[in-house]
Amino acid sequence: MSSVKRSFVSGFLWSLLGQGGYLSINLLTSIALARLLTPYEFGQVGIVMFFITISKVLTESGLSGALIRKKDANEDDFSTVFVFNLLVSVVLMLTLIMSSGFIASFYDDIALQNILIALSFVLVINAFQFTQNAKIVKALKFKKQALYTFCSVCFGSLLGVSLAYWGLGVWSLIIMQLTNAFVLTIIYRIFEGSAGKFVFKIDSFKTVYKFGLNTTIASIINTAFDNIYSLILGKYFAIQQTGLYYQAKKLQEIPVGVIKSSTLGVVFSTLSGLQDDKKKFDGLYSNIVTSFTVLVGFICLIIFLYAEQVVLILYGEKWLGAVFYMKVLVIASYFYMQEMFNRVLFKIFDRTDKILLLEIIKVLIMAVSILVGIREKDIELLLYGFLATSVLSYFINYYHSRTVYNGFSWMEVFLTLKVICIGTAITLIIESIKNFFSLDVYAMLLLFPLVTLLYIIFLRMFKVTNVVKDTKILLTMLKRG
Template identity: 30%
Template sequence: MSLKTSVITSLIWKFLERIGTQGVSFIVAIVLARLLSPADFGLIAIVTVFVTMANVFVQSGLNTALIQKKNADNLDFSTVFFSCLALAAVLYMGLFFSAPFIAEFYNNQSELVPVIRVLGLMLPLGALNSIQEAYVARNMMFKKLFYRSVGAVIPAGIIGVVCAYLGIGIWSLVAQQLSNAFLICVIMWFTVKWRPSLAFSFERWKGLFSFGWKLLCSSLLDTFYYNIRDLVIGKLFTPADLGFYNRGDQFPKLIITNINASIQSVLLPSLSTVQDDRVRLKALARRSIKTSSFLILPMMAGLAALAQPLTLVLLGEKWLPAVPFIQICCFSYAFWPIHTTNLSAINAVGRSDVFLKLEIIKKSYGLTILAIAVYAFRSPLGIAMSAAITAPLGSFVNAYPNKKLLDYGFAEQMKDFLPSFFLSVAMGATIYLGGNFLTERLNLAPILLMVVSAVVGILLYFGLAKVLHFECLDYLIKTIKEWKFKSNKADLEK
């Protein structure tokens, strides 16, 4: 199978996995939002930050090193597996004993203590399947991840909804997340053939760690930075305020997770296979930015334009304060195609040192802007705005090293990014102004307004892309036709 065919097939399965998983999670989240209060979501967001930070130690750095290493064998995988499992146990004990201090810091909210101790069990569960995920990604067996994710998220969602209906509040969110992690472990164990051997090599660990520790530090910085707003809002304002911010972030993040994360999860192993061929590396990076921008940007613009009717239809009137957070987060996430493509390319060529330096630079000015926003605005909305300010700056910082590494600098990347950006802005402005006009003149119901605006937006965006001869649209159509033809041919040969 050619690299292009392998990438496209893997991308489709990864995309289906994200669509299936996030689609079910999204529906469950909507039901839970109607059954639970914003304060419940705010409290669980605080706990999730600490669990996520601890989980970075377990599932980052060494796992990526396994994917990047050319000749990784079972000894490498077993070594990383046992080291991750041991680390997860230590980190869980740390969370268990620090839970009372965390609760005291967040205005003596004692209900956080048992929640932290129970939800922290996700750490050893994550360690159990993290190496299987690396094995699957390295061998581009993303079909298995589809069955795993969908098979876990549906029963976990049912458990969460039933618990919420029974009135146990925040514990329904705990039950949903914990059962999902447990089911993922069980399914991965039976669907992935890899098993750890009773072997550990300190030399192999040192070799992998020499690459992975920089990624680990980068991931820690990145995770802390992207969750610090939750921590600050949770400390300075009410749990309900944090709930509105958290839900406002959910909608654009869902799109990013489904599309951009699917592309990037396939991109790293693909780039790693041609890491010595700079011409092909640049071609793959350009294709990633063009394709992900063309697909993601109109969704961000459309979501920002329709944030109010979408919130009314899906979450209800009590969640309307989340609307401006949705719009701000849409702008911030619009720049992710540039961020993640550049970082994947840097990882693929083995320059984790450059990756770490970039993260330090970005987080330094990002935290400075956040501190200014906290002092100047003293509101959750102002804190969210700080992310929108730093997003365009991060694009330039991430692109800078690839001028030398790939001969693909910021100016050339903007030439690939801006056509989709401007077309998306035009489409978003059109449906926003048109939606206001229809609401004032015809008093359309929110759900009707959403449907009409979405159809108009899709037709306008793809129609203009066709008229303006967007290369990316032609490429996507051609690629889909080729993949469909090869799939049909393979079926006939069977």
């Protein structure tokens, strides 16, 4: 196996293991907390996390990708980014603190003020771990990243569940978030050294920020509209609905998030090193696209089919309202993941201006669907609008991504649609079996092996991929490497 393939496979496996461990702990924690707390308390945190998430994007400013992509990044570049992140984090923290009273009044819940003030400190804490993490990703040392993250999440989650059990309510969620960030920062400081010197070089900043500017604005828009439903549900419907949506989103993001977090970073880092070797780039990219689409499609299919069972088993009957959210979100996430994969090409070939343009188009489409949903006061219409936006955005992004790489081809579009057709066919088959045999909710779980078998067979029939053959090839490659 070539050194590039070996680095990619090793990085992917460790990143997958790390994210899998991280999200598994999150799942166990969510189960425990969901049974100890109420949808209303999760709704409060869901509203506040909108502002924290947007602030994190502003703090990062796309500079992580710039440092990773820059082949000759030096200590001055890393120190400059550290100083910038720290200053922006402090400014944003103070802004959130000063705005907390207004936000609490807007939602007619005074408790939101103290929640927002407390969580705003996460921004400054994260600033002291940002550059070390960028160095690890740049060097493809995903094993270290996985271990560090796993340790911090374990500690924070254990504390959060303990506090919820002792009756601290919503504050158990807040303290857990702060602890996760603080412990990870300490780990980075011990094993990777300081976050950077207090050195700010104008030339270094101009170099990295040129890359990060467009991605930052695009990320802000994307993050804002991706999380805006928490605000809308809390304001125009009920904070409890925000809680249901927030938990459904977390459940749906656990398996999908594993693939996103473990794959996109590794793909970007690896392919960035091959941007000047078109032959190797094309070969690796083509293989990755097929595997990525097939894997994401299977995960989304399973979540859609077993959303009710998952909610009942993990959270209990009081959370059944989250099932609808999960089903819509997971279909949308399939197209969203394809969109994110296409955007890697914009970053690699330094066309981040395209990302910004496409994000603006996406926002305009989504804004219309949101206004219609609010006007009609219809939650289902609101979510279906989100789904339609995700589908349209994928096709628009795909077309433009091929203008910067290798020209337009329908092959990947057909691949995406084939997987959708396979998922639809399997869903109809499973629903027919369920109705014919009058299977109850839990008996449906017995059909999981059949779902997996049908997926593998249909992939072969539709000439998408030969799972058995490709798995053997992968195992052989790993053995030789």
